[in-house]
Amino acid sequence: MSSAVEGAPAVLARVPSGMHINGEWVAALDGEEFETLDPATGRVIARVPRARAGDVARAVAAAREAFDGGRWGESVSARDRARILHRMSDLVRERRDELVEIEILDCGKPLADARGDIDEVAFMFEYYAGWATKIAGDIPPVGTDALSLVVREPVGVCGLIVPWNYPMLMAAQKVAPALATGCTVVLKPAEQTPLTALCMAAIAEEAGLPAGVLNVVTGFGVEAGEPMLTDERVDKISFTGSLAVGRHIQRTCADQLKRVTLELGGKSPNIIFGDAPLDDAIVGSAAGIFGNQGEVCSAGSRIFVHSSVYDRVLEGMVAEAGAIRLGSGLDESTTMGPLVSARQRDRVMAYVDGAPADGARHVFSGAMPESDEFADGFFVAPSVFEVPDHSPAIAREEIFGPVATVLRFDEVEEVVRLANQTEYGLAAAIWTRDINLALNTARRVRAGVVWINDSQPAPSESLWGGYKQSGVGRELGPYALDAYLETKQIYVNLGG
Ligand code: NAI
Ligand code: MG
16 A cells, blocks of 8 residues: 555555554544645645644654653663664665655655755764764763763654655654654654655664654644644654744743754855856856755855956856756756745745845746646746845845845955845855955854855765754754753762
């Protein structure tokens, strides 16, 4: 049995039917389902359970029981946890091609991007498998007649709520460190892209993860996400998504002082100085806003260009946008897929259509896909706008689509001030051959991730997370472990 509808692409037969609660594949209590679409064609490809409060309560109970009853965490040795995570990594690699295809059918991204995502998912499990056996405490010196042991313990049951732009990767980014530290999990994928989360549960089951340790509930935010925020059996919420929902989660979780990690949006500056390696800067800046259809929290959406190279860069951005080929992500020659949903397309188009009256100059829009096959897909052509300052909404608000805004600057002081003129602080890119200028600017930009002469790499071994309203806490690398650990002091009186 699978979630696929009749006539759907064959690979979808690999997606299990039902959601995963306490080691079983189950329907929603009321039997309701919802549809997921292929955004390239607008066609329904699968049906999954529509979880509501009662279903979430079952999943939370299973995760609580697995944690308290010793099916994971302190009761399972770190070596055994590592072994299972390694097996999960191997299974992701074995199934790479089918996972890539399922991800593309569900969210629309091009093959190269989807391959990158799934390869990183495999690495993520491998990387945190390594950490499971290396989470150690400390013994601070406290005197001669006492011993103080500082130990790290899993925080407990974690509600992990993820978005649709990197569905399996965002899930793995939270699930892998949570499992490595010994937490148990209820994962809620985005309603637009539930399929690879179900595949992850199937992989975990096959890898020998005990029942109840990783539960997946499919459903909508308010119906299947919200109940986790108020359930006292949930110790921690880790969320990636919009600023509005992030604020709501922080507020709601304050009632029980639940631990919260938030990875929210951005309006990231991409600064091109006059002495930048220009060809690289143009290609990299274009990839930074057009990659993954612009559906990227760290997209370099504000492109600041020094006056001395402004015309060349603007011309270069137009050429890059013009070379983009829209189509199905499954087609090798496609370089940009559809947006994830009709709603997201309409959101982005409202920004594009409203920009000229709002003080932005429309410089260029690329071509839409030609084939009739895509007439009902959610495509948005890449576009380039010039803006005089931050007054147009497209220069201030997160669009989450392939819309580049280019701004001119003259002085370093000016561009640093402008770069920081945002409520967000996720990422920034700086292009220059001057190492002092690069590092000085990097230090002065209020953002959690700064790239020099590059844009967007996010190696899993390093760090990710936002300053200001881009988030709370850090993910990736060893930093993610802190999000899933409590720290305890055990004091031993040796004096009698
Ligand atoms: P969203 O923030 O509503 O959705 C993200 C996740 O949160 C989904 O799994 C959703 O079901 C869940 N959710 C929604 N409301 C919830 C609630 N009350 N309680 C618990 N969980 C809840 O984002 P949406 O509406 O899909 O996209 C709107 C905009 O948000 C985008 O245009 C983009 O600007 C931004 N966004 C940013 C992302 C990022 O990576 N920073 C990812 C997705 C969206
Ligand atoms: Mg879908």
